[in-house]
Amino acid sequence: MPIELHHIDTGGDETPLVVVHGLLGSADNWRSHLKQWQRRHRVIAVDLRNHGRSPHVAGMSYEAMAEDLLALLDRLEVERAHLLGHSMGGKVAISLARRAPHRVASLIVADIAPLAYGHDHDSVFAALRRVEAGEPTNRREADALLAEHVEESAVRLFLATNLERDDEGILRLRIGLDEIQDDYDTLMGEPAGEGAFEGPTLVLRGAHSVYVTDEMLPALHSVLPRAEIETLQAGHWLHAEQPKAFQEAVNAFLERVDG
Structure with missing residues (x-):
């Protein structure tokens, strides 16, 4: 049963950019980016279950979190959206894209691959x-x-x-x-869904991060075959370490997709 996610919505009629935070993050972490992106787009930033101001409930599967996000899009009457997810949020975005590709105009994944990872928290x-x-x-x-x-x-x-x-x-x-x-073991696992998302995709990775290495790219492209890979001079929190470069990369990609 999906839960009602807390979210920030800048408003507007165009195809929105939906921003999904990573583990232990929240929509609030993205406010400075929202101020920039809302000049060109409607932006919706969410708090995933058990994060931010959203409800606390048992179960952190990627299938459940994708259902929460899809329910939010339904509630906001958003037929299609650009999805941007960082780390855990990237896996949520991939899960939704696999489940409902017709709802995803494009996918932006920040420093995560659709793979299982070891424990490091x-x-x-x-x-x-x-x-x-x-x-x-x-x-x-x-x-x-x-x-x-x-x-x-x-x-x-x-x-x-x-x-x-x-x-x-x-x-x-x-x-x-x-x-x-x-449910930490589940969070460290692969995103939900089967097959590949065939839509336009940008993967931003940090040059000083170990989350998207060259060795992972074949597995990544098997799930995201149209993925463009762009490397920023940053670690895992690349949107915080290189905010200007991150915004510029997202803006350029969305311009290509919308154009």
Whole structure:
């Protein structure tokens, strides 16, 4: 049963660009990009289940998350959309494109391949659990708790976007951490659906990331045969590390598709 996703919609009548965040992200992470893209497009940024302001429910399968996203498009009366997904969100977008290709005008996948990956979030989950137990009352306390398990300040800043203050002044996690961890193996697996998506596709990858290596490209093209591969000088969070280059690549691709 699909759930009702929280989302940001800039409005407009044209074919929208739907933005799907990655693991532990949210629509809020994309606000600076939305400000740029809304000059040319209607943009819809979603919070996936157990993320942002969307409901917490059991089950994080890509089939279920694609159904949630498809239900949102139905509710907004969007017949076709350009889909942009980063990391986990890229697998959600691929899953929807495989299931309902007639609803997808084009597909943009940011630094993920339609493959299974190994576990690499243990320290992140430990950091979030530490904050949960520590009940910080300010951002400095929260960062110190996160730093017990995560050295990179940029990663800590990203994780801290999942904190919000409750009525007692405690910074609490707004994500469904239990639900995410319970289905983590599924999240690390392949996207849902079968066969290939034959529509126009752009894959943006980070030169300093290991998520889309040259060795993965044959498997990627078997699922996304029309994929154009563009490499940015960035790591996995390429939209945050190289925002201008990321926006320009997306804009150029959409102009080619719409033109």
